[in-house]
Amino acid sequence: MTSSNNNIPDRSKFQAIDSVKHIWTGLDLPPQALESVQLDESGHELASSYKLSHLAQASIALSALAAALNDAQHNSTPVPAINVPLEHASVEFATEHLYFLDGKPAENKWGPLGGLHKTKDGYVRIHDNLINHRLALLRILGLPDDSTREQVAEKILDWKSVDLERAGIDNKAVIYTLRSEDEWNATPQGQAVPDFPVSIKKISSGGDAGFPSHMPSGADRCLRGLRIVELSRIIAAPVAGKTLAAHGADVLWVTSPSLxxxxxxxxxxxxxxxxxxIDLNNPKDKEALFxxxxxxxxFLQSYRPGSLARRGLSPAELIKIRPxxxxxxxxxxxxxxxxxxNRGFDSMVQTASGMNVSEAQHFDSSGATPAKTLPLQALDHASGYLLAAGIAAAVYKRAVKGGSWQVDVTLAGTMKYLKSLGQLPGKEGFGEGKKLPKELLTDEMMETKESGYGSLKAVKHSARVxxxxxGWDFMPKPHGGYEPRWL
Incomplete structure (x- = not known):
């Protein structure tokens, strides 16, 4: 059954376990493994008209189950039991805002010029957390680099929303029009987003079946020794690498001194x-990466499609290096x-796809609020866990069938899946019992470890296997703080 919303499948009756079963089955993974998942879906949920706690619990459970499937395959044992508490999963969707460094709370500030701005005929949202995007915005507006938010707002009033959006796309800025659901559904991009949020496909027969020798059987974690090269930015893909590391993977996160x-x-x-x-502009560094x-x-990456391919790092080239x-x-x-x-972030997908408008309409039926953001970066986090699940599923498929594999997840695909779960009617999603992440946080969800930045108290992984x-063996150091070699 589909809803009237751009033919989005109607999954409004799903519980979190149903989403786990639906995506697991869609990835063509062994159905008997689902017997290992027991989800207690009781507890306070995140404040939103969208089913964010459902998405958190389901996506984290999927990543844990896919990791556990590999352990069972490697050791010829039953799949270990999986559990993900609802409230802990909800909190884990906001970890970047909830840690303490040497006792001081996280400082995650938005850029000084970004956010929602009124245009000649509506609104746009601007993302300027990265300085290159901020400078691109100012060039489009014809403003000096030290311009204030007020000066930017005044200039934007002269633009139509879609014209400024197009100028941003063409000039390396990140600016998107605030659209309603109907307006998004009418766009070619809105119609191009698939119904299923994870894609796995075999791209070559090269590559032996089984597990590599550096992944020992009988290990303390499900993916112990799995080797991952990660070139990623911001939240979504880093969450995927972080999740796989929690299950024992050896993750080398590649940073660049030029970014x-x-x-x-x-x-x-x-x-x-x-x-x-590693500086990809440096031939010696590039060779070290190879x-x-x-x-x-x-090989896990989140740069714009095509950008790494132009540097010889397309899937076709990579599997020549490593079948x-x-x-x-x-x-x-x-x-x-x-x-x-196109460039894009969680907040931009929310804005362009109608989510912010719909959330505002549920929160304030008077129409006085043009847009309301989600209480956390749910598309980023869910996409990260779905990507981790897809990677672990591909590891399993490679072990069984051999070959090289490609996994794709997009923020827009995750957005469409979240929409398919339906919304709570009226203001129900903001009523009694609905919480913000910090209101759900407990000391039992936290752990304290020494890092290269100081004493780090942060949210533990919510999946239990x-x-x-x-859990995590390594704590962050300033960029480039580790040697470029495998354990």
């Missing part, structure tokens, strides 16, 4: 990884459609 960073976000989302510095890839199992490699990609808008190569409790 702007977000250290306050990186501290959280790169727990469990070893950061190394040497790492030769012994890797997974049997799993190539995993995170994109914003989709793998098809006119926006497939019988006999294989996930």
């Amino acid at each position: 702007p960073d977000r250290p306050m976000t990186d501290i959280d989302v790169n727990r469990g990884k070893r950061s190394i510095s 040497e790492l890839i030769k012994d890797a199992d997974v 049997g490699l799993i190539c995993a990609n995170l994109a914003a808008w989709g793998t098809e459609g006119p926006w497939k190569e 019988e006999g294989k409790q996930p």
